[in-house]
Amino acid sequence: MAPGPTCTLSVDRQGVATIVLTNPPVNALHPDVLSALQNLLEECHSRADVKAVVITGSGKNFCAGFDIAQFAAQSPEKVKESVSGASQILTRVLEEGAKPTVAAIQGVALGGGCEVAAACNARVCTPDAKIGLPELQLGIIPGFGGTQRLPRLVGLQTGLELILTSKSVKGAKAHSLGLVDEIAKTPQELLATAKAVALDLASGKRKRVRTLDREDRLEPKDIAKMILGIAREQTKKRAPNVQHPLLCIDAIEAGVLNGGKAGLAAETAAFNEAARLPAHKALVNIFFAMRGTKKVKGVSDGTKLAVPKRKLGTVAVIGGGLMGSGIATASLEAGMSVVLKEINQKFLDAGVSRIRSNLTSRVKKGKLTEQKLEQMMQRLKGVLTYDRRDFQQVDIVVEAVIEVVGLKQQIFKDLEEVCRPDCILSTNTSTIDITLIAQKMRQPERIIGAHFFSPAHVMPLLEIVRSSQTPADVTRDLLRYGSQIRKTPVVVGNCTGFAVNRVFFPYTMAAMLLADAGVDAFRIDRVVQRAFGMPIGPFRLTDLVGGDVSKHVGGNFLLSFPERTYGNPSGQIAQLNDKKWFGEKTARGFYRYDKGEKKRTKAVKDLEAIGPVFQKSAQHAQTHLGVPSLLGVSDRDIVEMIFYPVVNEACRVLAEGIVEKPKDMDIASVMSMGFPAYRGGLVHWADAECGAAHIAARLQTFAKMFPQQSGFFVPCEYLLNCAYRGVPLSQGQAFYQSPVSRL
CATH class of the missing domain: 1.10.1040.50 (N-(1-d-carboxylethyl)-l-norvaline Dehydrogenase; domain 2)
Structure with a gap:
């Protein structure tokens, strides 16, 4: 039986104690982990052979935060007690204890993990470490001191932005912001670097800093009030129906104006208030719903299937329009090779151009390099025919042509002739019964729906549509494809409109x-x-x-x-x-669409035109x-x-x-x-x-x-x-x- 959530302790010859948070795979802060952390820190502070303490995580991660499962397993009151108690413990034994503490961060340090690190006297991370406070996404606010310590490390303006947007930052950025003190060149050097910093703190070579007492990064109080006021107004405008972001700002303000300890008390009160609001329960429901979509009865619930998992290295996309080019883009970004099929060179060139444009927008946003873009484009092959030499290499096909039944039927009849028997044949239809599309196939059970939402490379959902004949292994591997291209796949039954479009008609x-x-x-x-x-x-x-x-x-x-x-x-x-007023694409519809100064389309009510x-x-x-x-x-x-x-x-x-x-x-x-x-x-x-x-x-x-x-x-x-x-x-x-x- 695997050991339960805990922490382990070791002390080296130089007197540096290493406490390892142990709750695989992401070392979530289960109450047992928090209890073990407190006990081991108190032991370290009392031991004469310990000069300093390094906190790190087992495996590839530091800590992904408070164990979200506790929100479902415990009463709200019990969760509040755990959070409130942990906030006090971190201050007393991690930040203010007799021995200095250093966080050694690899992988993720999110939520409570970030707060544990912030409470240490120094922080060291790997270049690719990911650090942030995403609590607002769960309808609560940071409750382990994050509202107080993060602004003191990076400044109020930056701290507000990171907390209110739930943004995380990577190693180099975290260092430039002041969130971490040192960067280890490689993961292998992380612990050694952290121990060196810990010994410097213990010897006095490096000044020991208690984050909660810092004010050097905070703006003057009159400017701080102005910044907080602007943040409050922007938050009300951006999210008018939720209260917890405003409670978060209130807690931050209390600390900036009245000191860190007063801020911690305000944070605890604000956390408890946020935990009572409907948004918290609602967002926790979404958290668990997202993680439950991949567990499908008889497919991916532990059921052993006779057919082994397929290799999913190459996808063929039939149709290079807006939807097809988006699907191809998402597949290329996931590292797959793509065969793009069109009916003539003009349409094919347009499809390839759309894909390049999609990827170029990622380059402009700093999320992709020009070099990687060109490498992706090298994995794209455009074709005009169903050449066996191309389609025999394909592991999955996604048809994405216009919603004409006869055309789709002919396409799948052709695909069945040129693709391998184990190739997944899927249609991106948004409303048509997939068994109707499969009527001309020799093996109609092969077809499955892969319904993307436009724009396909951006929208996160993938509806996987199966009929009563769809083999379980095909559903399983299409689920894998969805995860591979970073979509949240939801398996649904076959009917007009499937789940989403039918429910929202x-x-x-x-x-x-x-x-x-x-x-x-x-x-x-x-x-x-x-x-x-x-x-x-x-x-x-x-x-x-x-x-x-x-x-x-x-x-x-x-x-x-x-x-x-x-x-x-x-x-x-x-x-x-x-009138041929089809909406945005024709610049007229229920609204008129004008180009603004920044070349962004703006919807304008034209009552004179639309009134009749x-x-x-x-x-x-x-x-x-x-x-x-x-x-x-x-x-x-x-x-x-x-x-x-x-x-x-x-x-x-x-x-x-x-x-x-x-x-x-x-x-x-x-x-x-x-x-x-x-x-x-x-x-x-x-x-x-x-x-x-x-x-x-x-x-x-x-x-x-x-x-x-x-x-x-x-x-x-x-x-x-x-x-x-x-x-x-x-x-x-x-x-x-x-x-x-x-x-």
Whole structure:
């Protein structure tokens, strides 16, 4: 049995004690690790043969922070006790103890790991070490003294930026900022360098510094107040619906104005307050949801499969448009070779140019060198035919052409002839049933969906769509491909729209329905974006996706789910398509798109141009479709009318088993549609802030308000079942067996 979380101690002949944080693989600060660290430090301070102490981590990492599993395993009160106690311990035995302490950092020193290092009297790291405080991503604030010590090491302005953005810095940057004192040239030299610094501190050759007492890097208090005020205003503007970043600023301010010890007390109080807020529970849900997507029943849950893992070195991308070039870019960045197939030289050249442009943008941001860009481009081969010499080398194919069933069917018929039998054949379709695409194949079970979101090299989600025939080993290896190209893969079932697009098809339709009922469309966008927290509203999203694409996708849902969709033949999208106003790509849509001084596209409301479109749509809807004219609609009404139909469709997806776990739906909604992470994902939000009974009741009210469109709002059986039983939607799969009568 592997040893539990702990720390180990050794003392060398020179009198340097080395304490090793031991909780593989990332040495998370489990309460047992913190307890062992305290006991060993107290022992070192009392031993005559110990001159100084070096703290390091086992394996390749220093420490990735507090053990997040404790948020789920312990009560909030217990977690608060652990954090508060650790803050005091670090100050007493690590920073102010009898013997000087040095942190020897390799790998990651994040969150609590960074705070442990900051509490030491000096820090040494490797060039590639990664140091930072990402706690705000979990809805809390640094609780082990990070709000006080980081600004004292790097200055208030830089400290605020690092903490509020959850940015981490690497070795050289950390040294230039003052976060670390020395850099070891190689990992092998790390411990020796740290020990040398420790002996210098013990002998007085190097001045011992207690970080909490430092003020030399802090700005004068009048300037500090100004900096803190600006940070507070920017935070309110950037994240108007969350409180924990403001609590963090409050804690930092208390320390800057009243001293480090007062700051620690303020930090503990702010941490406890943040831990009580809904955002903390929501963001922890997202943390665990992200890590749970790769565990798929019968595939990657420990099940042993007969087919060994495939080599995934070369991918063929069919189609070099925006989506295909993005997929190729992500694959090249992951170290793979890419075969890009197009139908003619013009399209092929355009695809290659897009890939180079994608990579060049990374160079401009300092995330890629010109040399590496050229090395990546050397691994790209453009082709115009299905030459066996090219496709026999391919391990996985991703088809990314336009959504035309016949074209896709022919492509997979051709691919089946030229690719190896073990090659994964996947389609990037966003809505089409994958078994329909496979109808002309000799082995239709080979096909699997690999649905990327645009832009594919940026968006983090990959929907893996499997049918009832898809072999488990194909799903397993496509999961590996997703991880290899740094995507979060979510396995879903096969249906029109799969999980994300199917669940969110009511999102835009509800907005169109409300606009037809007389609600100002730009107000809808404003409420959904500013009040609720989506990146952009539904009308702005339609412009971004493209009105022509929206019309095509909406048509698929009208055909598949006619009983619960809203369609207006004289609606806004239909009129915009007639005008060839497809959104951003044509500079006209629901908004007008102008180029600003910095050549950035700006969305502008052009009421004179778009007003007649809304008027004609509303007139037809109210005259021929029975849509009422709504007056006095509140912001809350708008949010509920937009999102409750989305929750309703998510319930159907859960009932049908299209997603295996509710948390998969949560992470998919956040990573694809930009559902606010601080709301925990779609299902979590529905449970935490609304509840099944309230959602069902409101949908029934909406159905009565729109009698001729009632099918759009009528709550599904899964939702009614949860409301009737009083169980959360996230637990409804365990109880959903048969329909219940309408409430």
